[in-house]
Amino acid sequence: MELLDMDIDPVRLESSLWVGKKRYRAALTGWHLNWTELDKKNRDKKTVSVPVSEVIGVEEGRVQVLPQMSVAEDTDREFTVFYVKRSSSGSPYGLLWRLGRTQFCCPSRDLRDQWMTQLRIALKTHSPSRPHRLLVFINPFGGKKQGRQIYHSLVAPLFELAGISSHVVVTERANQARDHILKKDLTGFDGVVCVGGDGIFSELLHGVIGRTQQEAGLSEHDPSITLQSCDLHIGIIPAGSTDCVCFATVGVNDPVTSALHIIIGDSQPLDVCSVHHCSSLVRYSVSLVGYGFYGDVLAESERHRWMGPLRYDYSGAMVYLSNRSYAGVIQYLPADSQLSSPRDNTRCLSGCSVCSKGTERLFPHSPGARSLYSSHFSQFSSDTEGEWVSVEGRFRAVSLTCMSSSCPRSPLGLSPSAHLADGTGDLIIVRDTHPLGFLTFLHRHTSTQDQFDLPFVDVHRVKAVRFSLPTGEEEDRDEERERVNDGGMTEEGKRPSRSGSHKHLVERGEERGQKDFLCGLCCSKAPTVSVWNCDGEILPHTEISCRQEEARSGGNILANEGAITRVNNRYNSNIKLFF
Numbered sequence: 001m002e003l004l005d006m007d008i009d010p011v012r013l014e015s016s017l018w019v020g021k022k023r024y025r026a027a028l029t030g031w032h033l034n035w036t037e038l039d040k041k042n043r044d045k046k047t048v049s050v051p052v053s054e055v056i057g058v059e060e061g062r063v064q065v066l067p068q069m070s071v072a073e074d075t076d077r078e079f080t081v082f083y084v085k086r087s088s089s090g091s092p093y094g095l096l097w098r099l100g101r102t103q104f105c106c107p108s109r110d111l112r113d114q115w116m117t118q119l120r121i122a123l124k125t126h127s128p129s130r131p132h133r134l135l136v137f138i139n140p141f142g143g144k145k146q147g148r149q150i151y152h153s154l155v156a157p158l159f160e161l162a163g164i165s166s167h168v169v170v171t172e173r174a175n176q177a178r179d180h181i182l183k184k185d186l187t188g189f190d191g192v193v194c195v196g197g198d199g200i201f202s203e204l205l206h207g208v209i210g211r212t213q214q215e216a217g218l219s220e221h222d223p224s225i226t227l228q229s230c231d232l233h234i235g236i237i238p239a240g241s242t243d244c245v246c247f248a249t250v251g252v253n254d255p256v257t258s259a260l261h262i263i264i265g266d267s268q269p270l271d272v273c274s275v276h277h278c279s280s281l282v283r284y285s286v287s288l289v290g291y292g293f294y295g296d297v298l299a300e301s302e303r304h305r306w307m308g309p310l311r312y313d314y315s316g317a318m319v320y321l322s323n324r325s326y327a328g329v330i331q332y333l334p335a336d337s338q339l340s341s342p343r344d345n346t347r348c349l350s351g352c353s354v355c356s357k358g359t360e361r362l363f364p365h366s367p368g369a370r371s372l373y374s375s376h377f378s379q380f381s382s383d384t385e386g387e388w389v390s391v392e393g394r395f396r397a398v399s400l401t402c403m404s405s406s407c408p409r410s411p412l413g414l415s416p417s418a419h420l421a422d423g424t425g426d427l428i429i430v431r432d433t434h435p436l437g438f439l440t441f442l443h444r445h446t447s448t449q450d451q452f453d454l455p456f457v458d459v460h461r462v463k464a465v466r467f468s469l470p471t472g473e474e475e476d477r478d479e480e481r482e483r484v485n486d487g488g489m490t491e492e493g494k495r496p497s498r499s500g501s502h503k504h505l506v507e508r509g510e511e512r513g514q515k516d517f518l519c520g521l522c523c524s525k526a527p528t529v530s531v532w533n534c535d536g537e538i539l540p541h542t543e544i545s546c547r548q549e550e551a552r553s554g555g556n557i558l559a560n561e562g563a564i565t566r567v568n569n570r571y572n573s574n575i576k577l578f579f
């Protein structure tokens, strides 16, 4: 054994150890654990190097973890190291992470104890941002209803190995997770984790943002202030139907990959968009705020929840066949085109330079200060009207997305070059076109072909969007008013409950019925107003204003190593909000 004293990256421990029948020279420096196979003449062969920050745990003996933690043998001289292992499979946008395991055998028990102690000290020293205690919400009805099983068989053993204690709540109703975060004592928790899809993630998002504002004495509805940054991190274990937020941040929707990211304390700031109606906050969105096609698909799919994830394919086909377009007025505030563009062919990864620059430029002030841009966003202020661009017409789809919104259905997403945390969103306007044109547009989401390179599609990088119905559409306004009254908004202007929006949806569904889709097909009277899909929830309003905000950079964004595998899914919710 040799101990070297160096200022930077000191070697703390180096010894000759055995892995199986082969002899290795193992070295623990401050930052890495390396082991190099030695041949009979003591010459180096292959080296494996694991950053200490990616070591998941160290156990005495020969241990295995999945499916259950068990000690196969403990001869007093052995220890097992678990670490992040990047698999060669995944999607082109992110690799799967797996639990690597190597069992070392030492010449003596003393040396084994020394290795165990040093590794544990190194872990503590070099992984300060790891969570110790997590509050986990499982939606037992998300996706294929596998949430509980996924958590208990794949995730809990990893948390246990990493020394994370978790308090698990299996939800019994929609919005339980949100209400828990808003009202219960969260002292001691380093983060909240959801096991489910984008809907339960959205509950956590609303809970975390809402609670932070409550504690800071700020009103989420006040359009003129910049809301307080959130300290509590959110993690996602994907077990939903679309898993868009997980896929767009990690590059894959895989529970083990996400659990490992959470354990090592990865974090990624995320833009949030606030959606207002008149002067009330309606919801926050991180993914899609979509009218027309995506609103109709969601409304239709809610009536077929029993189909599970397939409901979107079925509803997508039905809505496509109904061949609808809707009249509207879109106004948007363009973002600085010098910084980035939705067609610059870049891909946002952890540590993205565009996101870092955007944050510095937009948020030089401290949290809680009055918004730099509040005048731009005061609902219909006249002093800045000049900067807004207005488009009126009939649209197949109007979509605003803060991030790429990639998902297994669309691996590059709604806007492949959108950024996760730059304070902007991409507004995609699909004007009315013939059915084949629209099919081409949809189909391009499933390939690498550019969906914006079509004559009826426009895409703009924006800071804010407003949508209204054209003047003179009295019938539509009446319909909207009716829906607003039934739409689940409480008197205090709180956000609509899922049951509220669902009620509206069922009524609307009954009102339109299957007949309407067929009507759409044969060109008789089809509905003139669509609904907004906000991250998979239906909004109870047609006329809305959306404003992008952004996360402050900071936290512990890891340097990108040239592969998307370092994209993370713990949200450093230094998120700043809006309107």
Ligand SMILES: Nc1ncnc2c1ncn2[C@@H]1O[C@H](COP(=O)(O)OP(=O)(O)OP(=O)(O)O)[C@@H](O)[C@H]1O
Binding pocket: 138, 139, 140, 141, 142, 143, 144, 170, 171, 172, 173, 174, 175, 195, 196, 197, 198, 199, 200, 201, 203, 239, 240, 241, 242, 243, 244, 498, 536
């Ligand atoms: N116990 C529960 N019973 C009924 N609904 C619930 C329960 N827990 C959570 N929910 C609601 O279920 C909705 C859907 O959940 P989730 O997002 O987890 O799955 P999904 O819709 O299949 O996935 P995705 O959103 O990725 O398409 C969410 O809006 C959430 O509020």
Ligand SMILES: CCCCCCCCCCCCC/C=C/[C@@H](O)[C@H](CO)NC(=O)CCCCC
Binding pocket: 197, 198, 199, 242, 243, 244, 287, 288, 294, 297, 298, 312, 313, 316, 405, 407, 409, 410, 413, 414, 439, 442, 443, 445, 446, 533, 534, 535, 536, 537
């Ligand atoms: C000819 C082939 C046509 C194929 C068309 C594929 C188009 C796929 C685009 C996928 C876009 C996903 C946007 C993400 C939205 C999520 O925030 C939201 C919540 O989970 N999901 C939906 O609303 C679910 C919406 C599902 C829409 C299909």
Ligand SMILES: [Ca+2]
Binding pocket: 271, 401, 402, 403, 418, 419, 420, 421, 422, 423, 424, 425
């Ligand atoms: Ca963005």
